[in-house]
Amino acid sequence: xxxxxxxxxxxxxxxxxxxxxxxxxxxxxxxxxxxxxxxxxxxxxxxxxxxxxxxxxxxxxxxxxxxxxxxxxxxxxxxxxxxxxxxxxxxxxxxxxxxxxxxxxxxxxxxxxxxxxxxxxxxxxxxxxxxxxxxxxxxxxxxxxxxxxxxxxxxxxxxxxxxxxxxxxxxxxxxxxxxxxxxxxxxxxxxxxxxxxxxxxxxxxxxxxxxxxxxxxxxxxxxxxxxxxxxxxxxxxxxxxxxxxxxxxxxxxxxxxxxxxxxxxxxxxxxxxxxxxxxxxxxxxxxxxxxxxxxxxxxxxxxxxxxxxxxxxxxxxxxxx
Numbered sequence: 001x002x003x004x005x006x007x008x009x010x011x012x013x014x015x016x017x018x019x020x021x022x023x024x025x026x027x028x029x030x031x032x033x034x035x036x037x038x039x040x041x042x043x044x045x046x047x048x049x050x051x052x053x054x055x056x057x058x059x060x061x062x063x064x065x066x067x068x069x070x071x072x073x074x075x076x077x078x079x080x081x082x083x084x085x086x087x088x089x090x091x092x093x094x095x096x097x098x099x100x101x102x103x104x105x106x107x108x109x110x111x112x113x114x115x116x117x118x119x120x121x122x123x124x125x126x127x128x129x130x131x132x133x134x135x136x137x138x139x140x141x142x143x144x145x146x147x148x149x150x151x152x153x154x155x156x157x158x159x160x161x162x163x164x165x166x167x168x169x170x171x172x173x174x175x176x177x178x179x180x181x182x183x184x185x186x187x188x189x190x191x192x193x194x195x196x197x198x199x200x201x202x203x204x205x206x207x208x209x210x211x212x213x214x215x216x217x218x219x220x221x222x223x224x225x226x227x228x229x230x231x232x233x234x235x236x237x238x239x240x241x242x243x244x245x246x247x248x249x250x251x252x253x254x255x256x257x258x259x260x261x262x263x264x265x266x267x268x269x270x271x272x273x274x275x276x277x278x279x280x281x282x283x284x285x286x287x288x289x290x291x292x293x294x295x296x297x298x299x300x301x302x303x304x305x306x307x308x309x310x311x312x313x314x315x316x317x318x319x320x321x
Contacts, residue, residue, distance in 0.1 A: 006260055021254040022264065024172055024189070025098075026271050028246065031176045031185035033274035035144045036281035038179050046288045049142050053292040062118030063294045067302050069111035070290065070319065073283050074306065076104035078314035080276040090268045094258050095250060101275040102247035108286035109240050115293035128240035136238040142285050144186050145239045149194050152201060152235030157194045161187055175267070193242045194235075201231050280318050287319040 035041055079100040083093045090097075106124060109131050113119060116134040121127040135141050136148040149160050170176075170184025172192065202219065205211050205228055216224050250258065258268075291299035299321065306316045 003260060006256070009256065021249070021257045022261070024192075025246070025250055025254065025258070026264070026267055027172050027175055027185055028189045029101075029271060029274045029278060031172075031182035031189075032144055032278045034176045034182035035179055035186070036278055040143055040179055041281055043284075043288075046142050046285055049140060050288050050292055053140070053289065055296060056115075056293050058295055059118050060295070062114050063298060065114035065118070065120060066111045066290050066294055067298075069107045069114060070283075070287070070302070071306075073104045073107040073111065073286070074310075074314070074316070074319065075312065076100040076107065077276075077279050077283055077318065078312040080104070080272075080279055081314050084272045084276045087272075090272050091259055091265065094268055094271060095255055097272050097275050098247060098250040101279050102243055104279045105243050105282050106240070108283050111290055112286050115290045124240075124244055128238065128244065129236070131240050132236050132238045136236075140289070141239070144183075145282060145285065147186060147190050148236065148238040149190065150236055152194055152198045152232040152237070153229055154198065154232075157191065157198075161191045161194075164190075189242060190237060193245050194237045196245055197235055197237060197241065198232060201235060202228060205231060284318050287321055291321050 077100075080097060083090075083097050083100070087093050106127070110121070110127055113121070113127060113130050113134060117130070119130060121130055132148065136146065137150070139146070147164065149157055151157065151160075165184070165187050168180060168184045168187070170181045170188075172185045172188035174181045174185055176182035176185050210227055211224065214221070214223050214227065219225050219228050287299075303316050303320050306312075306319075310316075
C-alpha cells in the first residue's frame with residue numbers, strides 16, 4: 001500500500017525531504033555522542049575549563065534556582081534512562097526522547113545561568129542569549145558544547161566555520177564512527193543553524209517598516225543589504241540555539257519522518273542511547289560549574305538528598321562530583 005499520509009502531506013506543501021530530515025536528526029546526535037564518549041570529553045577536560053572558577057558571594061535565592069533547575073534536568077535524564085532501557089520498540093518513543101533530551105539540556109543551562117548571574121529568563125531564547133554571553137563567549141564550556149558563532153553575517157559565518165574546520169572535510173551526511181567524522185558533522189550542523197537563523201531574521205525584516213520604506217522585495221540593493229546585515233551582526237549561534245532548533249524540527253515539522261518511510265530500526269535504537277549519553281555529558285559539565293558557584297557544601301547536600309529521598313530510579317552518579 002502506498003504511504004497515504006506522506007503523499008497527502010507532500011501534496012499540501014512544498015515537497016519535504018524525508019531522508020535528509022531523518023539523516024540530520026540522527027547524525028548530529030551520533031556526532032555529539034561520539035565526541036562525549038571519547039577522550040575529547042571527560043572529567044579532566046571539564047576541570048581544565050572550570051578549575052579557576054571562583055565561588056560567588058552567598059546568594060541563597062539564586063542557589064535555590066540552581067537546584068530547582070538541576071532537579072528538572074535530572075528528571076528528564078531519568079526519563080531518557082528508562083526510555084533507553086525499558087522500551088523495546090524505540091520508534092514509539094524517539095520523539096518523546098528528543099523532548100526529554102532538550103529539556104534536560106535547557107534546565108541544565110538555566111541552572112548554569114542562575115549559578116553565574118543569579119538571573120532567571122522568561123523565554124528559552126532569552127536564556128540562550130544570556131548563556132551565550134556568560135559561557136560561550138567567555139570560554140566556559142567544554143567541547144563540543146563550546147562551539148559558537150558570534151554573528152549571522154554570511155561571510156563572517158563562513159570564516160569562523162573555516163577556522164574551526166581546518167582540514168576536516170566531513171559533514172552532516174556522515175553517520176560518525178570516529179571523532180574526526182563527528183567534528184565535521186558538528187560543524188556542519190553549526191553552519192546549518194546559522195543559515196536557519198539568518199532566514200528567520202530576513203523574514204522578520206521583510207515585515208518591518210524600515211524595509212517597506214526602502215520599497216524593495218529582496219536584499220539585492222545596498223540599502224536592503226545594509227539593513228539586513230545590521231540585524232545579522234547582532235545574531236549568534238551556540239549549543240542552546242542549536243538544541244532549540246533541533247527540538248522544534250523533531251517536535252513539529254519533521255516529526256512524521258521519525259515514524260514513516262525507510263526502516264532505520266537499528267539506528268533508532270542507537271539514537272536513544274546517543275541522546276542519553278549526550279544528556280549525561282551536558283548535565284555533568286553543568287554540575288561541575290554549579291558546584292563551584294553555590295554555597296560551599298550545598299551541592300553535596302543536594303546530591304545526598306536526591307540519593308535518599310527521590311522517587312526516581314536513576315542513580316545520581318552523573319551529578320555527583
